[in-house]
Each structure stands twice: as structure tokens, then as C-alpha cells.
Amino acid sequence: MRKAIRTTAALLAGLANATMMGGYAARAADSVQPDAAAFAAMPACKALQAKYPSLVGKKVVVGLGGYTKGFEAPSADDPSVIEGLDPSLFDRIGACLGFTHEYQSGSFNVLLTSISSGRADIGPMLYVTEARLKQIAFVASVQVQDGSVVKKGNPKALTSLDSLCGATVAAAAGTYEATKLVPEQTEACTKAGKPAVEMLTVQNTDNSIQALQSGRADIYLTEAGSAREIAKADPSLESAFTVDLPIMVGFPIAKDNTVMRGAVLDAMKVIQASGAQKKLLDFWGQGGDAERPAVDKG
Numbered sequence: 001m002r003k004a005i006r007t008t009a010a011l012l013a014g015l016a017n018a019t020m021m022g023g024y025a026a027r028a029a030d031s032v033q034p035d036a037a038a039f040a041a042m043p044a045c046k047a048l049q050a051k052y053p054s055l056v057g058k059k060v061v062v063g064l065g066g067y068t069k070g071f072e073a074p075s076a077d078d079p080s081v082i083e084g085l086d087p088s089l090f091d092r093i094g095a096c097l098g099f100t101h102e103y104q105s106g107s108f109n110v111l112l113t114s115i116s117s118g119r120a121d122i123g124p125m126l127y128v129t130e131a132r133l134k135q136i137a138f139v140a141s142v143q144v145q146d147g148s149v150v151k152k153g154n155p156k157a158l159t160s161l162d163s164l165c166g167a168t169v170a171a172a173a174g175t176y177e178a179t180k181l182v183p184e185q186t187e188a189c190t191k192a193g194k195p196a197v198e199m200l201t202v203q204n205t206d207n208s209i210q211a212l213q214s215g216r217a218d219i220y221l222t223e224a225g226s227a228r229e230i231a232k233a234d235p236s237l238e239s240a241f242t243v244d245l246p247i248m249v250g251f252p253i254a255k256d257n258t259v260m261r262g263a264v265l266d267a268m269k270v271i272q273a274s275g276a277q278k279k280l281l282d283f284w285g286q287g288g289d290a291e292r293p294a295v296d297k298g
Contacts, residue, residue, distance in 0.1 A: 029075060029083035032279045036095035044270045045096035052263040056098035060260075062090060063120030065108030070225050070284045072103075072124055085284040086124040089268075092276060096267040112136050116254045122264065123252040128297055132252070137298030139264045140250025141277065143290050146181065147227025148240040149212060149220045156218045158240050161185050166195035170208040170217035173201050176245070177221040205230075212237065225285045248292065261296055268294035 039045050049056050067073040072084040082103060094101050104120060112135050114120045128138045150158055156167055164185055171178040178201055186197045200217045202208050209230060211217040222230075224242050231239045253261050271277050278288035 029081060030088045030280060030283050032088065032276060032283050034092075034274050034276055036091040039092045039271070039274075039276075040095040040098075042096070042270065042274075044273075045098075045267070048096060048263065048266050048270070049098040051266070052097060052259060054259060055263055058099045060094065060099045060101040060121045061119070062086075062101050062103050063111050063114045063123045064103050064105045065111035065123070066105075068124075070286060085280055085286060088280045088284070089271065089277065092271050093264060093267045096270055097263050112252060115252050118254065118257075121253070121257070121260055125249040126252055128248045128250050133298045136252045137255045137257075137261055137296065138248075138250035138252055139261060139268060139294060140248040140297050141268055141272065141292055141294040142249045142281070142286070143292050144245040144247040144249060145224040145287065145290050146177065146221055146243045146245055147224035147287075148242070149209070149222070149227050149230050149237050150218065150240045151212065152236050152238050154238065154240055158219050160241055161243055162188070164197045164219070165189035165192070166197070167218040168198040168200055168216070170200045170202055170211040170220045172204055172208060172222075175222075181221060181243070181245075209234070209237075224287050224290070228285060228287070242287070242289070248297075250297065255298060265294055265296050 034042075064072060067082075068084070070084055072082050072086045075081040075083045090101055106114060111120075111123055112132065115123050116136055125142065126132070126138075127144070128140050132138075148158070150156070158164060158167060161181075162185075164182075166189075169177070169182050171182055178199065182197055182199045186199075190196050200211055202211060205222065205226070208217070208220040208222070212220050213234075213236065219240065220227075220230075227239050227242075231237045251264060253264065268277070272291065272294055278291050281290055282288040
């Protein structure tokens with residue numbers, strides 16, 4: 001979910017206009033329980049509707065800056081439907097707080113400005129970075145995790161970052177793995193008197209998989225959801241281990257929109273207590289162990 005969850009505009013199958021475009025409906029397209037109807041009837045959600053009456057009946061605008069598969073992207077079966085973790089959560093948050101919502105698409109580079117200026121009320125999950133926290137607040141609830149892919153049977157017994165000393169890691173140029181994760185682990189290995197991690201820098205995911213299949217690399221590190229999908233698609237490969245990265249993701253909300261911030265935080269606590277978010281993380285391929293207690297940042 002991560003680079004995916006958007007560090008860069010490359011993730012954003014871009015919508016070229018700098019202004020918000022017309023809204024379109026979306027639905028969750030998941031089978032996870034409790035569903036939106038169940039949340040609408042929960043006493044805890046009824047209490048939140050009484051606590052935040054200005055949101056009841058409101059049409060909330062959710063700004064989007066592009067699509068990220070697993071988080072929000074057109075359905076392969078029906079491209080008019082936007083599906084993923086974010087729509088699934090927005091359906092439940094809205095039902096719990098009593099508001100309806102619509103999605104408005106625009107350019108990613110103006111998404112945060114659109115939210116801070118009030119043209120959109122909230123956005124999809126984004127990386128919570130120090131730079132962004134100067135502009136916007138977040139309700140964060142998911143830890144960014146990296147995953148790994150190895151040959152079936154994990155012949156080099158690679159089970160953690162520490163086990164990578166002396167192994168060859170395939171990583172795409174410019175990625176977090178190539179610029180930070182592997183160099184930092186190399187430093188840790190050499191400080192411990194162990195062989196350095198050998199990095200095979202390639203151009204993209206396909207090259208990384210090919211390097212792994214051909215034996216030029218022992219392991220491929222990438223975001224956890226992608227790693228699971230790669231291993232699932234190729235019976236000669238399997239997932240190895242995951243690593244927590246020092247980044248969380250959350251819904252961006254204007255700093256001065258204290259009602260929305262408080263309401264979404266409270267609703268997320270109800271959703272987490274029900275177990276729905278963990279199930280949704282699994283359902284959409286992100287992994288339920290990435291869930292963290294919902295927190296307001298910024």
C-alpha cells in the first residue's frame with residue numbers, strides 16, 4: 001500500500017485538470033462485516049451522530065488525486081465503480097456519522113490545497129509526512145509496511161532485514177528500498193562485521209521479478225501488498241517477511257476543520273473496535289497487521 005499509498009505522483013494515474021472535476025458515485029464493493037448498514041444502526045454510531053449533529057445529512061466531498069489499486073481504483077468488472085480500502089472505509093464512516101459522500105477528482109498536486117481551502121472535506125489515505133503536516137492534519141490508522149518476495153522454499157532462509165547481510169536484493173532505482181532501506185541495512189551489516197547487502201538496481205518491478213527468477217537476486221523488496229500479489233501470481237515465488245517503515249498513512253483533513261477531524265477519529269475508533277478495518281485491510285490486499293490505533297496528527 002505504500003508507494004502505492006502514494007509517495008509520488010507516479011502512483012497517481014493522473015487527472016490532468018488542476019481544478020476539481022464533477023463528482024461521481026462509488027461503492028465499497030466488499031463483503032466484509034459489519035457493513036455500512038450495520039454501522040448506521042450501532043448505538044456507538046448513534047451517539048456520534050448526536051455528538052456531531054452538523055454532519056448528519058451533510059454531503060461530504062472526498063477529494064481524489066488519482067487512483068491507487070487496492071485503495072481506490074476503477075473496478076475491472078465495472079469501471080464506473082471506484083473500489084478499494086478507502087471507499088470501503090468512507091462508506092462505513094459516513095454511515096456511522098450520518099453523512100453521505102461523493103468523490104471529486106482533480107490533480108494530485110492541488111489535492112491538499114483543495115482540502116485546506118474547503119473545496120473538499122477530506123481526502124483518501126496518504127503518507128503522513130512532516131512536510132504535509134505543515135499544511136494539513138490527518139486521521140491516521142495504518143502503518144506503511146514493506147514486503148519481500150523470494151524463490152519458493154526461501155533457499156537463503158531470509159527472514160528479516162538482519163538476515164540480508166551478504167544477500168543480493170533487487171530494488172528499482174529511486175525507490176525507498178534502493179535509496180534508504182538497503183543502504184541502511186548495509187551499514188548495519190558492516191558495523192556488525194558481517195558482509196554488506198548487495199543491491200541489484202533495476203528499472204522496475206518486472207525487472208526485479210526477472211532478476212529473482214533468474215537467480216541474479218535472492219530477494220525483492222517492495223510494498224507489502226504488491227509483494228503478496230506478486231507471490232500469489234507466480235507459483236515459483238513466495239512472500240518472506242514484512243518490515244514496518246517509519247511512516248503512517250491517514251485521511252487528510254483541514255487543520256481548522258475540527259468537527260470533521262474529531263468525528264472521523266471517533267468513527268474510526270468504532271470501526272477498529274468492530275474489527276472491520278483489519279478485515280478490510282486483508283480484503284484489499286494490504287494486510288490486517290498494518291492496522292494501528294487511530295490517531296489525530298497535525
